[in-house]
Amino acid sequence: AEGAAAPARPLAVVATAFEGISTMIDCDSDGRGDLSLAPFSNACSLVTVLFGCLGLAFKFAELEYSSKVNDLIEASKTYDTLSSILEHDVENDSVRKQGSHSRNLRRVRLGLDLVKALFEQYLSSSDCSLKEAASTAYGQVCAPFHAWTIRKAVGAGMYALPTKDQLLLRLNETDDSVKKEMERYIDASRPIIEYIDNLFLSRNISLDW
Ligand code: 1PZ
Known part of the structure:
Protein backbone atom coordinates (compact mmCIF):
# COMPACT_ATOMS: atom_id res chain seq x y z
CA ALA A 1 0.00 0.00 0.00
CA GLU A 2 1.03 3.60 -0.58
CA GLY A 3 3.27 4.77 2.23
CA ALA A 4 3.90 1.30 3.62
CA ALA A 5 7.52 0.52 4.41
CA ALA A 6 9.24 -1.51 1.71
CA PRO A 7 10.07 -5.04 2.87
CA ALA A 8 13.72 -5.69 3.71
CA ARG A 9 14.05 -8.18 0.86
CA PRO A 10 11.22 -7.47 -1.59
CA LEU A 11 12.29 -10.13 -4.07
CA ALA A 12 12.00 -12.87 -1.44
CA VAL A 13 8.51 -11.61 -0.52
CA VAL A 14 7.45 -11.77 -4.18
CA ALA A 15 8.93 -15.25 -4.67
CA THR A 16 7.23 -16.59 -1.55
CA ALA A 17 3.87 -15.12 -2.59
CA PHE A 18 4.03 -16.72 -6.04
CA LEU A 54 14.16 0.23 -11.66
CA GLY A 55 13.95 3.99 -11.24
CA LEU A 56 11.73 6.86 -12.25
CA ALA A 57 11.95 6.19 -15.98
CA PHE A 58 9.60 3.28 -15.49
CA LYS A 59 7.13 5.10 -13.27
CA PHE A 60 4.62 5.07 -16.15
CA ALA A 61 5.00 1.31 -16.51
CA GLU A 62 4.46 0.88 -12.79
CA LEU A 63 1.28 3.01 -12.92
CA GLU A 64 0.04 1.13 -15.96
CA TYR A 65 0.64 -2.26 -14.32
CA SER A 66 -0.79 -1.12 -10.95
CA SER A 67 -4.00 0.18 -12.52
CA LYS A 68 -4.64 -3.26 -14.02
CA VAL A 69 -3.82 -5.07 -10.77
CA ASN A 70 -6.03 -2.68 -8.80
CA ASP A 71 -8.90 -3.45 -11.16
CA LEU A 72 -8.46 -7.17 -10.37
CA ILE A 73 -8.33 -6.46 -6.64
CA GLU A 74 -11.58 -4.49 -7.01
CA ALA A 75 -13.09 -7.34 -9.08
CA SER A 76 -12.25 -9.82 -6.30
CA LYS A 77 -15.04 -8.23 -4.25
CA THR A 78 -17.51 -9.55 -6.84
CA TYR A 79 -15.78 -12.56 -8.41
CA ASP A 80 -14.20 -15.40 -6.44
CA THR A 81 -11.95 -16.90 -9.07
CA LEU A 82 -9.98 -16.07 -12.20
CA SER A 83 -12.22 -18.35 -14.26
CA SER A 84 -15.36 -16.55 -13.06
CA ILE A 85 -14.21 -13.22 -14.52
CA LEU A 86 -13.58 -15.02 -17.84
CA GLU A 87 -17.05 -16.58 -17.66
CA HIS A 88 -18.60 -13.19 -17.08
CA ASP A 89 -16.77 -11.51 -19.96
CA VAL A 90 -17.42 -14.40 -22.35
CA GLU A 91 -21.15 -14.10 -21.64
CA ASN A 92 -21.03 -10.34 -22.18
CA ASP A 93 -18.73 -10.51 -25.19
CA SER A 94 -16.28 -8.22 -23.37
CA VAL A 95 -13.17 -10.40 -23.06
CA ARG A 96 -11.09 -8.11 -25.27
CA LYS A 97 -12.92 -4.89 -24.46
CA GLN A 98 -10.64 -2.20 -23.03
CA GLY A 99 -10.90 -2.04 -19.25
CA SER A 100 -12.64 -5.41 -18.86
CA HIS A 101 -11.38 -7.64 -16.07
CA SER A 102 -10.41 -10.35 -18.55
CA ARG A 103 -8.40 -7.91 -20.64
CA ASN A 104 -6.71 -6.56 -17.52
CA LEU A 105 -5.92 -10.12 -16.45
CA ARG A 106 -4.28 -10.63 -19.83
CA ARG A 107 -2.21 -7.43 -19.28
CA VAL A 108 -1.17 -8.40 -15.74
CA ARG A 109 -0.13 -11.78 -17.08
CA LEU A 110 2.14 -9.92 -19.55
CA GLY A 111 3.73 -8.14 -16.60
CA LEU A 112 4.36 -11.40 -14.74
CA ASP A 113 5.88 -12.91 -17.87
CA LEU A 114 8.03 -9.82 -18.45
CA VAL A 115 9.53 -10.10 -14.98
CA LYS A 116 10.10 -13.84 -15.50
CA ALA A 117 11.84 -13.17 -18.84
CA LEU A 118 13.95 -10.43 -17.27
CA PHE A 119 15.12 -12.79 -14.52
CA GLU A 120 15.85 -15.52 -17.08
CA GLN A 121 17.95 -13.06 -19.07
CA TYR A 122 19.67 -11.84 -15.92
CA LEU A 123 20.62 -15.40 -14.96
CA SER A 124 21.59 -16.55 -18.44
CA SER A 125 24.60 -14.28 -18.80
CA SER A 126 26.72 -12.74 -16.09
CA ASP A 127 28.23 -10.14 -18.37
CA CYS A 128 25.12 -8.63 -19.91
CA SER A 129 23.92 -5.34 -18.48
CA LEU A 130 20.52 -4.84 -16.90
CA LYS A 131 19.62 -2.73 -19.94
CA GLU A 132 20.48 -5.62 -22.28
CA ALA A 133 18.57 -8.13 -20.15
CA ALA A 134 15.51 -5.87 -19.89
CA SER A 135 15.57 -4.97 -23.61
CA THR A 136 15.65 -8.64 -24.60
CA ALA A 137 12.90 -9.56 -22.12
CA TYR A 138 10.67 -6.70 -23.26
CA GLY A 139 11.25 -7.58 -26.92
CA GLN A 140 10.28 -11.19 -26.28
CA VAL A 141 7.25 -10.72 -24.07
CA CYS A 142 5.61 -7.31 -24.49
CA ALA A 143 6.82 -5.64 -27.68
CA PRO A 144 4.72 -7.85 -29.98
CA PHE A 145 1.59 -6.49 -28.27
CA HIS A 146 2.60 -2.84 -27.94
CA ALA A 147 2.14 0.02 -30.37
CA TRP A 148 5.21 1.63 -31.94
CA THR A 149 4.99 4.75 -29.73
CA ILE A 150 5.05 2.64 -26.56
CA ARG A 151 7.95 0.52 -27.82
CA LYS A 152 9.87 3.74 -28.57
CA ALA A 153 9.20 5.16 -25.11
CA VAL A 154 10.23 1.91 -23.42
CA GLY A 155 13.39 1.77 -25.55
CA ALA A 156 14.29 5.32 -24.46
CA GLY A 157 13.64 4.46 -20.81
CA MET A 158 16.03 1.50 -20.98
CA TYR A 159 18.98 3.94 -20.92
CA ALA A 160 17.93 5.10 -17.47
CA LEU A 161 17.95 1.63 -15.90
CA PRO A 162 20.34 1.19 -12.96
CA THR A 163 23.41 -1.03 -13.15
CA LYS A 164 23.23 -4.55 -11.78
CA ASP A 165 25.17 -3.47 -8.69
CA GLN A 166 22.75 -0.61 -8.03
CA LEU A 167 19.82 -2.99 -8.45
CA LEU A 168 21.33 -5.47 -5.96
CA LEU A 169 21.74 -2.67 -3.42
CA ARG A 170 18.12 -1.52 -3.85
CA LEU A 171 16.85 -5.11 -3.60
CA ASN A 172 19.07 -5.71 -0.58
CA GLU A 173 20.46 -8.87 -2.20
CA THR A 174 23.91 -10.26 -2.93
CA ASP A 175 25.10 -11.77 -6.22
CA ASP A 176 24.26 -15.25 -4.90
CA SER A 177 21.04 -14.52 -3.01
CA VAL A 178 19.48 -12.67 -5.94
CA LYS A 179 19.93 -15.72 -8.17
CA LYS A 180 18.17 -17.94 -5.69
CA GLU A 181 15.18 -15.60 -5.41
CA MET A 182 14.96 -15.09 -9.17
CA GLU A 183 14.96 -18.84 -9.72
CA ARG A 184 12.20 -19.26 -7.13
CA TYR A 185 10.07 -16.66 -8.94
CA ILE A 186 10.77 -18.21 -12.37
CA ASP A 187 9.74 -21.67 -11.17
CA ALA A 188 6.63 -20.45 -9.34
CA SER A 189 5.37 -18.07 -12.05
CA ARG A 190 5.72 -20.55 -14.94
CA PRO A 191 2.68 -22.72 -14.01
CA ILE A 192 0.68 -19.60 -13.08
CA ILE A 193 1.30 -17.99 -16.48
CA GLU A 194 0.45 -21.29 -18.19
CA TYR A 195 -2.71 -21.55 -16.13
CA ILE A 196 -3.84 -18.05 -17.16
CA ASP A 197 -3.12 -18.77 -20.83
CA ASN A 198 -5.16 -21.95 -20.53
CA LEU A 199 -8.13 -20.03 -19.11
CA PHE A 200 -8.31 -18.24 -22.47
CA LEU A 201 -7.24 -21.08 -24.77
CA SER A 202 -9.70 -23.58 -23.27
CA ARG A 203 -12.47 -21.15 -24.21
CA ASN A 204 -11.15 -20.86 -27.76
CA ILE A 205 -9.86 -17.35 -27.14
CA SER A 206 -6.58 -16.72 -28.96
CA LEU A 207 -3.68 -14.95 -27.28
CA ASP A 208 -2.59 -12.77 -30.21
CA TRP A 209 -3.69 -9.49 -28.59
C1 1PZ B 1 10.55 -5.99 -15.28
C2 1PZ B 1 10.99 -4.74 -15.95
C3 1PZ B 1 11.63 -4.92 -17.27
C4 1PZ B 1 12.14 -3.67 -17.88
C5 1PZ B 1 11.16 -2.61 -18.04
C6 1PZ B 1 10.17 -2.86 -19.11
C7 1PZ B 1 9.14 -1.80 -19.11
C8 1PZ B 1 7.83 -2.25 -19.63
C9 1PZ B 1 6.99 -1.09 -19.92
C10 1PZ B 1 5.57 -1.43 -20.25
C11 1PZ B 1 4.83 -0.19 -20.58
C12 1PZ B 1 3.37 -0.42 -20.80
C13 1PZ B 1 2.76 0.79 -21.44
C14 1PZ B 1 1.30 0.66 -21.69
C15 1PZ B 1 0.82 -0.33 -22.45
C16 1PZ B 1 -0.67 -0.44 -22.73
O1 1PZ B 1 -0.91 0.04 -24.01
C17 1PZ B 1 -1.09 -1.88 -22.65
C18 1PZ B 1 -2.55 -2.07 -23.06
O2 1PZ B 1 -3.42 -1.56 -22.15
P1 1PZ B 1 -5.00 -1.56 -22.42
O3 1PZ B 1 -5.22 -1.11 -23.82
O4 1PZ B 1 -5.53 -2.96 -22.23
O5 1PZ B 1 -5.60 -0.61 -21.41
N1 1PZ B 1 -0.85 -2.35 -21.30
C19 1PZ B 1 -0.09 -3.42 -21.08
O6 1PZ B 1 0.35 -4.09 -21.98
C20 1PZ B 1 0.22 -3.77 -19.65
C21 1PZ B 1 1.67 -4.09 -19.59
C22 1PZ B 1 2.16 -4.36 -18.24
C23 1PZ B 1 3.60 -4.77 -18.31
C24 1PZ B 1 4.51 -3.81 -17.69
C25 1PZ B 1 4.58 -3.94 -16.26
C26 1PZ B 1 5.54 -4.91 -15.75
C27 1PZ B 1 5.26 -5.03 -14.31
C28 1PZ B 1 6.36 -5.57 -13.58
C29 1PZ B 1 6.83 -4.69 -12.47
C30 1PZ B 1 8.29 -4.87 -12.23
Whole structure:
Protein backbone atom coordinates (compact mmCIF):
# COMPACT_ATOMS: atom_id res chain seq x y z
CA ALA A 1 0.00 0.00 0.00
CA GLU A 2 1.03 3.60 -0.58
CA GLY A 3 3.27 4.77 2.23
CA ALA A 4 3.90 1.30 3.62
CA ALA A 5 7.52 0.52 4.41
CA ALA A 6 9.24 -1.51 1.71
CA PRO A 7 10.07 -5.04 2.87
CA ALA A 8 13.72 -5.69 3.71
CA ARG A 9 14.05 -8.18 0.86
CA PRO A 10 11.22 -7.47 -1.59
CA LEU A 11 12.29 -10.13 -4.07
CA ALA A 12 12.00 -12.87 -1.44
CA VAL A 13 8.51 -11.61 -0.52
CA VAL A 14 7.45 -11.77 -4.18
CA ALA A 15 8.93 -15.25 -4.67
CA THR A 16 7.23 -16.59 -1.55
CA ALA A 17 3.87 -15.12 -2.59
CA PHE A 18 4.03 -16.72 -6.04
CA GLU A 19 5.12 -20.05 -4.63
CA GLY A 20 1.98 -19.90 -2.49
CA ILE A 21 -0.22 -19.11 -5.50
CA SER A 22 1.35 -21.84 -7.63
CA THR A 23 0.39 -24.48 -5.05
CA MET A 24 -3.24 -23.28 -5.24
CA ILE A 25 -3.60 -24.09 -8.93
CA ASP A 26 -6.08 -26.81 -9.70
CA CYS A 27 -4.09 -29.57 -11.35
CA ASP A 28 -6.94 -30.57 -13.68
CA SER A 29 -5.58 -27.92 -16.06
CA ASP A 30 -8.83 -28.00 -18.04
CA GLY A 31 -9.06 -24.24 -17.75
CA ARG A 32 -12.05 -24.49 -15.41
CA GLY A 33 -10.09 -25.04 -12.25
CA ASP A 34 -10.40 -22.48 -9.54
CA LEU A 35 -7.63 -20.08 -8.66
CA SER A 36 -8.87 -17.51 -6.14
CA LEU A 37 -8.77 -13.97 -7.45
CA ALA A 38 -8.01 -12.19 -4.16
CA PRO A 39 -4.73 -13.94 -3.27
CA PHE A 40 -3.68 -13.89 -6.92
CA SER A 41 -4.20 -10.15 -7.34
CA ASN A 42 -2.56 -9.44 -3.99
CA ALA A 43 0.54 -11.39 -5.06
CA CYS A 44 0.56 -9.45 -8.33
CA SER A 45 0.49 -6.16 -6.44
CA LEU A 46 3.70 -7.10 -4.60
CA VAL A 47 5.54 -7.08 -7.93
CA THR A 48 5.22 -3.28 -8.14
CA VAL A 49 7.90 -2.99 -5.45
CA LEU A 50 10.41 -4.27 -8.00
CA PHE A 51 9.44 -1.52 -10.39
CA GLY A 52 10.39 1.04 -7.79
CA CYS A 53 13.91 -0.42 -7.91
CA LEU A 54 14.16 0.23 -11.66
CA GLY A 55 13.95 3.99 -11.24
CA LEU A 56 11.73 6.86 -12.25
CA ALA A 57 11.95 6.19 -15.98
CA PHE A 58 9.60 3.28 -15.49
CA LYS A 59 7.13 5.10 -13.27
CA PHE A 60 4.62 5.07 -16.15
CA ALA A 61 5.00 1.31 -16.51
CA GLU A 62 4.46 0.88 -12.79
CA LEU A 63 1.28 3.01 -12.92
CA GLU A 64 0.04 1.13 -15.96
CA TYR A 65 0.64 -2.26 -14.32
CA SER A 66 -0.79 -1.12 -10.95
CA SER A 67 -4.00 0.18 -12.52
CA LYS A 68 -4.64 -3.26 -14.02
CA VAL A 69 -3.82 -5.07 -10.77
CA ASN A 70 -6.03 -2.68 -8.80
CA ASP A 71 -8.90 -3.45 -11.16
CA LEU A 72 -8.46 -7.17 -10.37
CA ILE A 73 -8.33 -6.46 -6.64
CA GLU A 74 -11.58 -4.49 -7.01
CA ALA A 75 -13.09 -7.34 -9.08
CA SER A 76 -12.25 -9.82 -6.30
CA LYS A 77 -15.04 -8.23 -4.25
CA THR A 78 -17.51 -9.55 -6.84
CA TYR A 79 -15.78 -12.56 -8.41
CA ASP A 80 -14.20 -15.40 -6.44
CA THR A 81 -11.95 -16.90 -9.07
CA LEU A 82 -9.98 -16.07 -12.20
CA SER A 83 -12.22 -18.35 -14.26
CA SER A 84 -15.36 -16.55 -13.06
CA ILE A 85 -14.21 -13.22 -14.52
CA LEU A 86 -13.58 -15.02 -17.84
CA GLU A 87 -17.05 -16.58 -17.66
CA HIS A 88 -18.60 -13.19 -17.08
CA ASP A 89 -16.77 -11.51 -19.96
CA VAL A 90 -17.42 -14.40 -22.35
CA GLU A 91 -21.15 -14.10 -21.64
CA ASN A 92 -21.03 -10.34 -22.18
CA ASP A 93 -18.73 -10.51 -25.19
CA SER A 94 -16.28 -8.22 -23.37
CA VAL A 95 -13.17 -10.40 -23.06
CA ARG A 96 -11.09 -8.11 -25.27
CA LYS A 97 -12.92 -4.89 -24.46
CA GLN A 98 -10.64 -2.20 -23.03
CA GLY A 99 -10.90 -2.04 -19.25
CA SER A 100 -12.64 -5.41 -18.86
CA HIS A 101 -11.38 -7.64 -16.07
CA SER A 102 -10.41 -10.35 -18.55
CA ARG A 103 -8.40 -7.91 -20.64
CA ASN A 104 -6.71 -6.56 -17.52
CA LEU A 105 -5.92 -10.12 -16.45
CA ARG A 106 -4.28 -10.63 -19.83
CA ARG A 107 -2.21 -7.43 -19.28
CA VAL A 108 -1.17 -8.40 -15.74
CA ARG A 109 -0.13 -11.78 -17.08
CA LEU A 110 2.14 -9.92 -19.55
CA GLY A 111 3.73 -8.14 -16.60
CA LEU A 112 4.36 -11.40 -14.74
CA ASP A 113 5.88 -12.91 -17.87
CA LEU A 114 8.03 -9.82 -18.45
CA VAL A 115 9.53 -10.10 -14.98
CA LYS A 116 10.10 -13.84 -15.50
CA ALA A 117 11.84 -13.17 -18.84
CA LEU A 118 13.95 -10.43 -17.27
CA PHE A 119 15.12 -12.79 -14.52
CA GLU A 120 15.85 -15.52 -17.08
CA GLN A 121 17.95 -13.06 -19.07
CA TYR A 122 19.67 -11.84 -15.92
CA LEU A 123 20.62 -15.40 -14.96
CA SER A 124 21.59 -16.55 -18.44
CA SER A 125 24.60 -14.28 -18.80
CA SER A 126 26.72 -12.74 -16.09
CA ASP A 127 28.23 -10.14 -18.37
CA CYS A 128 25.12 -8.63 -19.91
CA SER A 129 23.92 -5.34 -18.48
CA LEU A 130 20.52 -4.84 -16.90
CA LYS A 131 19.62 -2.73 -19.94
CA GLU A 132 20.48 -5.62 -22.28
CA ALA A 133 18.57 -8.13 -20.15
CA ALA A 134 15.51 -5.87 -19.89
CA SER A 135 15.57 -4.97 -23.61
CA THR A 136 15.65 -8.64 -24.60
CA ALA A 137 12.90 -9.56 -22.12
CA TYR A 138 10.67 -6.70 -23.26
CA GLY A 139 11.25 -7.58 -26.92
CA GLN A 140 10.28 -11.19 -26.28
CA VAL A 141 7.25 -10.72 -24.07
CA CYS A 142 5.61 -7.31 -24.49
CA ALA A 143 6.82 -5.64 -27.68
CA PRO A 144 4.72 -7.85 -29.98
CA PHE A 145 1.59 -6.49 -28.27
CA HIS A 146 2.60 -2.84 -27.94
CA ALA A 147 2.14 0.02 -30.37
CA TRP A 148 5.21 1.63 -31.94
CA THR A 149 4.99 4.75 -29.73
CA ILE A 150 5.05 2.64 -26.56
CA ARG A 151 7.95 0.52 -27.82
CA LYS A 152 9.87 3.74 -28.57
CA ALA A 153 9.20 5.16 -25.11
CA VAL A 154 10.23 1.91 -23.42
CA GLY A 155 13.39 1.77 -25.55
CA ALA A 156 14.29 5.32 -24.46
CA GLY A 157 13.64 4.46 -20.81
CA MET A 158 16.03 1.50 -20.98
CA TYR A 159 18.98 3.94 -20.92
CA ALA A 160 17.93 5.10 -17.47
CA LEU A 161 17.95 1.63 -15.90
CA PRO A 162 20.34 1.19 -12.96
CA THR A 163 23.41 -1.03 -13.15
CA LYS A 164 23.23 -4.55 -11.78
CA ASP A 165 25.17 -3.47 -8.69
CA GLN A 166 22.75 -0.61 -8.03
CA LEU A 167 19.82 -2.99 -8.45
CA LEU A 168 21.33 -5.47 -5.96
CA LEU A 169 21.74 -2.67 -3.42
CA ARG A 170 18.12 -1.52 -3.85
CA LEU A 171 16.85 -5.11 -3.60
CA ASN A 172 19.07 -5.71 -0.58
CA GLU A 173 20.46 -8.87 -2.20
CA THR A 174 23.91 -10.26 -2.93
CA ASP A 175 25.10 -11.77 -6.22
CA ASP A 176 24.26 -15.25 -4.90
CA SER A 177 21.04 -14.52 -3.01
CA VAL A 178 19.48 -12.67 -5.94
CA LYS A 179 19.93 -15.72 -8.17
CA LYS A 180 18.17 -17.94 -5.69
CA GLU A 181 15.18 -15.60 -5.41
CA MET A 182 14.96 -15.09 -9.17
CA GLU A 183 14.96 -18.84 -9.72
CA ARG A 184 12.20 -19.26 -7.13
CA TYR A 185 10.07 -16.66 -8.94
CA ILE A 186 10.77 -18.21 -12.37
CA ASP A 187 9.74 -21.67 -11.17
CA ALA A 188 6.63 -20.45 -9.34
CA SER A 189 5.37 -18.07 -12.05
CA ARG A 190 5.72 -20.55 -14.94
CA PRO A 191 2.68 -22.72 -14.01
CA ILE A 192 0.68 -19.60 -13.08
CA ILE A 193 1.30 -17.99 -16.48
CA GLU A 194 0.45 -21.29 -18.19
CA TYR A 195 -2.71 -21.55 -16.13
CA ILE A 196 -3.84 -18.05 -17.16
CA ASP A 197 -3.12 -18.77 -20.83
CA ASN A 198 -5.16 -21.95 -20.53
CA LEU A 199 -8.13 -20.03 -19.11
CA PHE A 200 -8.31 -18.24 -22.47
CA LEU A 201 -7.24 -21.08 -24.77
CA SER A 202 -9.70 -23.58 -23.27
CA ARG A 203 -12.47 -21.15 -24.21
CA ASN A 204 -11.15 -20.86 -27.76
CA ILE A 205 -9.86 -17.35 -27.14
CA SER A 206 -6.58 -16.72 -28.96
CA LEU A 207 -3.68 -14.95 -27.28
CA ASP A 208 -2.59 -12.77 -30.21
CA TRP A 209 -3.69 -9.49 -28.59
C1 1PZ B 1 10.55 -5.99 -15.28
C2 1PZ B 1 10.99 -4.74 -15.95
C3 1PZ B 1 11.63 -4.92 -17.27
C4 1PZ B 1 12.14 -3.67 -17.88
C5 1PZ B 1 11.16 -2.61 -18.04
C6 1PZ B 1 10.17 -2.86 -19.11
C7 1PZ B 1 9.14 -1.80 -19.11
C8 1PZ B 1 7.83 -2.25 -19.63
C9 1PZ B 1 6.99 -1.09 -19.92
C10 1PZ B 1 5.57 -1.43 -20.25
C11 1PZ B 1 4.83 -0.19 -20.58
C12 1PZ B 1 3.37 -0.42 -20.80
C13 1PZ B 1 2.76 0.79 -21.44
C14 1PZ B 1 1.30 0.66 -21.69
C15 1PZ B 1 0.82 -0.33 -22.45
C16 1PZ B 1 -0.67 -0.44 -22.73
O1 1PZ B 1 -0.91 0.04 -24.01
C17 1PZ B 1 -1.09 -1.88 -22.65
C18 1PZ B 1 -2.55 -2.07 -23.06
O2 1PZ B 1 -3.42 -1.56 -22.15
P1 1PZ B 1 -5.00 -1.56 -22.42
O3 1PZ B 1 -5.22 -1.11 -23.82
O4 1PZ B 1 -5.53 -2.96 -22.23
O5 1PZ B 1 -5.60 -0.61 -21.41
N1 1PZ B 1 -0.85 -2.35 -21.30
C19 1PZ B 1 -0.09 -3.42 -21.08
O6 1PZ B 1 0.35 -4.09 -21.98
C20 1PZ B 1 0.22 -3.77 -19.65
C21 1PZ B 1 1.67 -4.09 -19.59
C22 1PZ B 1 2.16 -4.36 -18.24
C23 1PZ B 1 3.60 -4.77 -18.31
C24 1PZ B 1 4.51 -3.81 -17.69
C25 1PZ B 1 4.58 -3.94 -16.26
C26 1PZ B 1 5.54 -4.91 -15.75
C27 1PZ B 1 5.26 -5.03 -14.31
C28 1PZ B 1 6.36 -5.57 -13.58
C29 1PZ B 1 6.83 -4.69 -12.47
C30 1PZ B 1 8.29 -4.87 -12.23
